[in-house]
Amino acid sequence: MINFSTIRYKNFLSTGNAFTEIQLNRSSSTLILGENGAGKSTLLDAITFALFNKPFRNISKPQLINTINRKKMVVEVEFTIGSKSYLVRRGSQPSIFDIEISGELIDQNASIRDYQKYLEESILKLNYKSFTQIVILGSASFTPFMQLTPNIRREIIEDILDIRIFTTMKEVLKTRMTDLKGKLSEIETELTITKEKANIQKKYIETLETDKQEKVDKIIDEINSTESIISTLLSQVDLDNKVKESYGDIESKRKRLESFKLDFTRKIKEQKKELLFYADHDDCPTCKQGIPHEFKEEITEEKENKITELESASTKLQSEWDSLDKTYDEFISLQQKIVDTNNTIMSTQTHLQRLVLEKTETENKVGDIEKETDKLKEIAKVLVSKTGDKTKLKEDQEYHNIAESLLKDSGIKTKIIRQYLPLINKLVNKYLKSMDFFVQFDLDETFKEEIKSRHRDKFSYASFSEGEKQRIDLALVFTWRTIAKMKNSASTNLLLLDEVFDSSLDVNGTDYVMQLLNTIGEETNVFVISHKSDQLFDKFRNVIRFEKKNNYSVMS
Ligand SMILES: Nc1ncnc2c1ncn2[C@@H]1O[C@H](COP(=O)(O)OP(=O)(O)OP(=O)(O)O)[C@@H](O)[C@H]1O
Ligand SMILES: [Mg+2]
Numbered sequence: 001m002i003n004f005s006t007i008r009y010k011n012f013l014s015t016g017n018a019f020t021e022i023q024l025n026r027s028s029s030t031l032i033l034g035e036n037g038a039g040k041s042t043l044l045d046a047i048t049f050a051l052f053n054k055p056f057r058n059i060s061k062p063q064l065i066n067t068i069n070r071k072k073m074v075v076e077v078e079f080t081i082g083s084k085s086y087l088v089r090r091g092s093q094p095s096i097f098d099i100e101i102s103g104e105l106i107d108q109n110a111s112i113r114d115y116q117k118y119l120e121e122s123i124l125k126l127n128y129k130s131f132t133q134i135v136i137l138g139s140a141s142f143t144p145f146m147q148l149t150p151n152i153r154r155e156i157i158e159d160i161l162d163i164r165i166f167t168t169m170k171e172v173l174k175t176r177m178t179d180l181k182g183k184l185s186e187i188e189t190e191l192t193i194t195k196e197k198a199n200i201q202k203k204y205i206e207t208l209e210t211d212k213q214e215k216v217d218k219i220i221d222e223i224n225s226t227e228s229i230i231s232t233l234l235s236q237v238d239l240d241n242k243v244k245e246s247y248g249d250i251e252s253k254r255k256r257l258e259s260f261k262l263d264f265t266r267k268i269k270e271q272k273k274e275l276l277f278y279a280d281h282d283d284c285p286t287c288k289q290g291i292p293h294e295f296k297e298e299i300t301e302e303k304e305n306k307i308t309e310l311e312s313a314s315t316k317l318q319s320e321w322d323s324l325d326k327t328y329d330e331f332i333s334l335q336q337k338i339v340d341t342n343n344t345i346m347s348t349q350t351h352l353q354r355l356v357l358e359k360t361e362t363e364n365k366v367g368d369i370e371k372e373t374d375k376l377k378e379i380a381k382v383l384v385s386k387t388g389d390k391t392k393l394k395e396d397q398e399y400h401n402i403a404e405s406l407l408k409d410s411g412i413k414t415k416i417i418r419q420y421l422p423l424i425n426k427l428v429n430k431y432l433k434s435m436d437f438f439v440q441f442d443l444d445e446t447f448k449e450e451i452k453s454r455h456r457d458k459f460s461y462a463s464f465s466e467g468e469k470q471r472i473d474l475a476l477v478f479t480w481r482t483i484a485k486m487k488n489s490a491s492t493n494l495l496l497l498d499e500v501f502d503s504s505l506d507v508n509g510t511d512y513v514m515q516l517l518n519t520i521g522e523e524t525n526v527f528v529i530s531h532k533s534d535q536l537f538d539k540f541r542n543v544i545r546f547e548k549k550n551n552y553s554v555m556s
Contacts, residue, residue, distance in 0.1 A: 002494075006077070007024060008021035011066040012064060016554070027541045027542035029542065030525070030544055031537065044496055062092070074096065075090050086101055135492055157417065163416050166412055169403075181397075216359060230348050233345045237338055271306050417445065420483065421445065425441060437475075441475070451472075467504040474516070477495075500513070
């Protein structure tokens with residue numbers, strides 16, 4: 001509960017350079033009197049300006065500075081919450097905003113970045129709207145609860161029920177969800193890119209493998225054809241060798257024939273020489289005796305026959321030789337062919353060996369593929385880790401969705417509000433009855449009201465007379481204060497009624513409200529601003545008067 005003790009202000013509106021100081025917790029009821037413009041309502045502006053940097057009447061901050069002095073405007077409000085005492089000091093020319101907790105100034109440059117937010121959310125736990133609905137009633141710039149939109153009604157009730165924390169949580173959650181959504185879409189994009197990368201890498205590796213296989217296949221084809229060439233050549237050599245064998249020992253045959261040939265030639269030559277000798281000689285060169293003619297003829301004939309015989313044999317041998325020579329040429333060329341083929345086989349076998357070696361080398365050449373496969377593994381690792389991140393984010397998103405459904409207006413808050421609505425309605429109707437106003441007031445979950453008259457006709461707030469409206473406004477203020485006290489949330493000792501009694505309340509109404517004020521307890525300090533001095537004077541324990549002296553408002 002906020003227990004206001006003192007307010008003091010100077011150079012504020014019509015107040016001069018001397019502090020006007022009001023004890024706020026001295027008397028349970030205080031009547032504030034004074035003529036128009038005396039400075040009564042100024043109290044309301046001083047309090048809301050000090051706490052919320054916003055005057056109660058609809059004017060700007062510079063308009064608050066006293067127009068005669070034009071500077072050093074200061075408002076100080078003191079209050080306690082629990083065991084801690086607070087002082088909020090605010091001013092203009094020079095600009096001041098201080099919060100003192102138990103005598104110690106809170107450093108504005110320290111961790112609290114938004115000083116005003118700190119004051120409203122961490123100290124007062126009330127904002128301007130809720131504060132004015134609970135503490136102030138009346139005056140020209142005041143908007144009664146019933147004239148506020150359902151959204152603002154909700155805000156005020158949330159403050160009173162101390163459930164604004166859920167709205168704050170919802171706001172925090174919303175930021176987090178937007179964050180999460182952004183992160184998720186980021187990771188989705190990254191995942192798509194990484195998947196694409198992995199596909200490209202896989203295809204590249206496949207290409208490398210296909211290339212390698214194609215190379216190996218090509219070498220195998222060449223090996224096969226080389227082997228078949230070798231086998232053809234081998235069978236050719238086989239065949240040729242067999243043919244060669246069929247020639248038999250042609251070399252020695254040839255040699256033999258040649259020696260025969262030489263033999264014949266030599267023998268013919270000898271016979272011819274002898275024949276020539278007998279033709280040329282009639283005597284024996286040795287014994288010098290004459291060679292008989294018959295002998296000579298006989299021997300010549302013999303020799304000639306021998307020569308003919310030898311020549312015919314030689315001719316035969318020559319034709320045999322000629323025919324052998326031809327075969328021999330064939331034999332030589334066959335032999336050469338076999339040598340050539342064998343040479344070709346040898347070189348082809350060398351080529352085959354080289355191909356086999358090349359095939360093994362190509363098959364074992366995995367360097368590139370291994371390197372690229374390692375790269376693919378790295379991409380896969382990233383993919384796995386990113387998928388993990390995504391799953392985690394998705395999980396977080398699910399939790400956030402659950403939290404969101406709990407925190408939305410129709411969630412926890414509505415449950416709590418639903419619990420309190422019957423009590424709110426009961427209290428409003430109780431206070432209305434105590435002011436002798438018999439209607440049935442009902443606020444629903446959407447914070448819309450239904451008011452039924454005595455005859456059960458449905459009325460809207462606007463249908464009622466000013467005095468009746470004022471009773472409804474008062475009943476609501478009392479209700480909020482009662483619930484705030486129960487919840488120990490937006491509870492405060494201060495209640496300011498500005499001309500509530502003056503405008504529309506009739507004599508009975510005034511009496512009823514006074515009775516009601518007397519029942520709200522000693523710990524409430526009610527300040528009633530009124531012109532009805534004669535009617536109210538003796539009903540209050542304390543009276544303050546304001547007047548204007550030398551153009552400045554002063555308290556007397
Ligand atoms: N910046 C200012 N400097 C000096 N005087 C100002 C300034 N702004 C407003 N005033 C005057 O200060 C006075 C404000 O008084 P306030 O509203 O508190 O009167 P009140 O006693 O509530 O009167 P009423 O009974 O008519 O409601 C008015 O006379 C107003 O003209
Ligand atoms: Mg006034």
